[in-house]
Amino acid sequence: MDPIKLEVFKNKFISVAEEMGYCLSRTSFSPNIKERRDFSCALFDEQGRMVAQAAHIPVHLGSMPMSVKSVVEKIRMRQGDMVMLNDPFSGGTHLPDITLIAPVFTKDGQILAYVANRAHHADIGGISPGSMTLSSSLFQEGLIIPPVKFVRNGLVEDDLLQIILRNTRTPAERKGDLSAQISANLTGIKRFKELVESRGQVVVTNYMQHLNDYSERIMQEAISKIPDGDYSFLDYLDDDGFSTERIRLKVLLNITSDQAFLDFSGSSDQVFGSVNATPSITRSAVMYVFRCLIPESVPTNDGCMAPISIRTRCGSVLNPRNSAAVASGNVETSQRIVDVVLGALSMAMEERLPAASQGTMNNISIGGIDTTTGRSFSYYETIGGGTGASARADGEHAIHSHMTNTMNTPVEALEFSYPLRVQEYSIRRGSGGRGHHRGGNGVVRELKLLCDAQVTVLSERRVLRPYGLSGGEHGKCGMNTVIKNNQKTLMPGKFSTHLQSGDIIRIETPGGGSYGSDGVTLTE
């Protein structure tokens, strides 16, 4: 292995994934993919091991390889085929995320590699617009697509396409986005073939292996810097939206030399509501945390995960049985898994890790009929909060943390498009934990309805606070309030309700935990 070629191929393989990503965002239709960049593209070797990934959203990190593996094992692909899936129980995450996988063949008909991309579709059917809902079964969340051939011998399976389009509220947008996903894979195939032609098949195949070994070495090095031992950490989700019972997430982390083992089997049994998370989400969250311990320039691939093993218990909230509701597992539970893994690591090396960040994405959707235009509307977004402080510095205010990084909707854009008026959008002062280094503050976002609408909020950390570290204070909980005729009603973390024109919904998001006790407070 040559250190120069290794770096050159690192660039070349990442370039393939990046170019797929630019193709996807350029040719996609929906704002969610084009502007919020809720997608990922990746290159895999002939056995389905990920070589390089262009990711904008961490929650896709570890889950794409599981989709590809399940397809490589189950389906025999031929030249010109592409397989589609969104089934959370076949390596997917939640139904809106559709994955498309294509093989790259050699001239003599052998599979040399795979390319794949995953994009979040704004609607895939189910009981409510946007497919993000207070559900209690997978079947309420939308159309389930097991791994099936969507493209056969270069031609789209039109029957399948028609079924998909009939099952979504926004067929034209879906069609545009799906063809962008096909173009992205075609771009990847073309670029990879060019690479093989200019560098030779053997060299390219070897360096796919070398690059996985490279990431593995770097991850081993990072793990070996963590003191050996067993560390355990426990935190809870507030509830599943149906009962008030806390949901336990527990990890036992074992570090031995350059290997890590994470056992989540002590977590709660699967629940009725939609915070169940499939194993691919746990894998993504774990991979995110460990990925943060190595330099940004290292390619994200299966090598990163080679020194890390994960166990989840079948029937638990992190490994639910088939057909459990999972819509919020991707957005809310994934954040709490990060909290517990970071918490366990901080037992080993407190000074190198931050306290808990807001630990939620504060999903809000508002839908109804705009009375001035007579058209239906559907608004969805997620709201940032405070991040955790560390031994180095304070946390940051009003920003997305960990598993998500999507943009807000500008106030003026929102008011142009929806019958809503923003009354306040500010930093929620005093919400970050106080301490030697203070936690970041959350956000206040207050919306006034200008016509009747259904409001759904999926949020966490409304009951249990984001933890501080090293004696630092916890961050403040978030709060959801409905104001009707100046009458305030405190709402739970997860709810769906019908509100009237003139009513106000006020979301205050959690602050981050602080680091170290506040010297001033102690001496008082």
Next chain:
Amino acid sequence: MKEEQITIPVFVSVDTGGTFTDFVCFRNGRFQVFKYPSSREDPSEAVLKGLEQIVPGCSLRVIHGSTVATNTLLERKGAKTAIITNKGFEDILEIGRQTRSRIYDLFYRRQNQLVDSKLRFGINCRIDSGGRRIEELDRRELTDIVKAIRAHGVDSVAVCLLFSFLDPSDEMLIEKAMENSGVEVSLSCDVLKEFREYERLSTTVIDAYVKPVMRRYLKGLSDALGEKMLSIMQSNGGRISVKAASRQPVRTILSGPAGGVVGALRTGVKAGFDKIISFDMGGTSTDVALIDGKLPLRTDSIIAGLPVQVPMIDIQTVGAGGGSIARFDEGGALTVGPQSAGAHPGPICYGKGCSEPTVTDANLLLGRLIPENFLGGAVPILKEPAERVFNNLARLWSMTRKELAEGICTVANSNMERAIRVVSVEKGHDPGDFTLVSFGGAGAMHAAFLAESLGIPRVLIPEHPGVLSAMGMLLSDVIMDYSLTVMQDFSLFSEEDLNSFYASLESRAIGDMRDEGFMNDQLLLERYADLRYKGQSYELIVPWSSDLAQGFHAAHQRAYGYCDREGEIEMVNVRLRAVAETDKPSLECCKIPQTKDPSEAVICERSCVFDGVTVATKLYRRSLLREGFELEGPAIIAEYSSTTVLPPGMILSVDSLRNMVIDCTGRR
């Protein structure tokens, strides 16, 4: 002689850079080029000293690209600035788009805020999205805010109210209240009449933040030169008067790089190529722009972590340059950058304390950089310390010094290749359809290798590649941009509506251009519209035509590969670009002489390393290369501000404009 000096002005452009201030002077049909060391404390010192070198008594026309606004922003050394906005929205600038630019950074923090949280004032007043007033401005509150601003000793205020582009009266009331307070004011309705409050506020705050500094700087220069003699380069590729630049300094924030793109475009077009990738490799970073026949503009640039929404030339910056440091990482790969030795201490061979290998050192050890030629010998180059460091490091990794040096260049090229792919693929282009125009000090040492691996058929190296940005400024026109958010279904607009929108922009443009000394008949007024399909959250800028909808469908097809002819179109902004052509030097073609034989330009022969082999390589002096000459690589072409490397087997020819053109389609 004296008479001629008075009647024919001498055109001079001055481009301030980190290390050198570049001058291009056009007189009697000839270009004169020189560099003067930049003065860090007060950049105008170098500008004025350099101008003194031009024969006194001439009537000068100076075009200046300054880094004052950029550096003020980058170093956070601007005015003490306050914000006035609607109550409840005081933190908009800090929240931004709520995203982080590095997703795997557990300790992510935003860059320092330009405006302290104590200096963000909210006032009760509100316009809605239909332009209707739903809350009157509270005048008593305003009086208190003005008092507080004065008490805090604020220098400059940015005012940005929601939907002020639909009704600017509240912003104007605030400006009136600030009158006679001695505080500079920037109104968002003056700076940018477009929606998206964070981007508009950020643009307005940057304007307010750099304004006092920029005014002082420009006043100093125009006092010394005479205001009429001086114009300032803007980031949109055009120039404006000192007066206009002082009024809205945010428009000058990236003037140097914009000059480079103008220079690359003008040179390329004159040579017969209008699809160009400009490649400006400097010490710490490399600027790349994709030019498809005209200046590439964008309205969503990010400078120093903050959005700037006024139209700017679309330039991508890559963190790789001559000073980029090479290291072996923990996984055993040879990486180059993003750490850089910069200009201080610079590469090892500068002998100023750098002990890690850089790209420049690698070029030196490969024989590709000629020490006695480096900036005309102004900077002494030490080979021995570089050799020592390379020897030691190479031994550790069981390779030879030359393998290491060539590896560093290969990796640096591969980083830049990835960046250029992004720039082209992002816009749906294939780099193979373009010409690489290489300039800046280090570019031409790498350009041919880079073009070869990208499938780019040719490299063009203009005359005086080290000062192309200054050259571009000399060749620029006066350009002003205007826009207004209208946000409505396109089908609802009548022809009169549209005409009245454009008429309002045009009357502003005509007034501003009159101040610049141009009459109506000298102006080119280009109308554009920002359009999108309903439901989309991004818009495309489409040139005005009688069938605008058709134009939009076609533009959408081109940009994104499909269009929806049935789709409803939303008109987001109307946009106007006013261009006034300036008197400027023309690039003259020369007659091609009979001979192709370049042997008269050979200075000597050197040993250079290519693909691991040391080969005898001819060293040419660029100033001796005549039009029509043809060279076969390996060769090195040395000139005052740059060095060109011609790999073995590639052919370089000199065209009638004295550009060097390298054919990269195959090696002999």
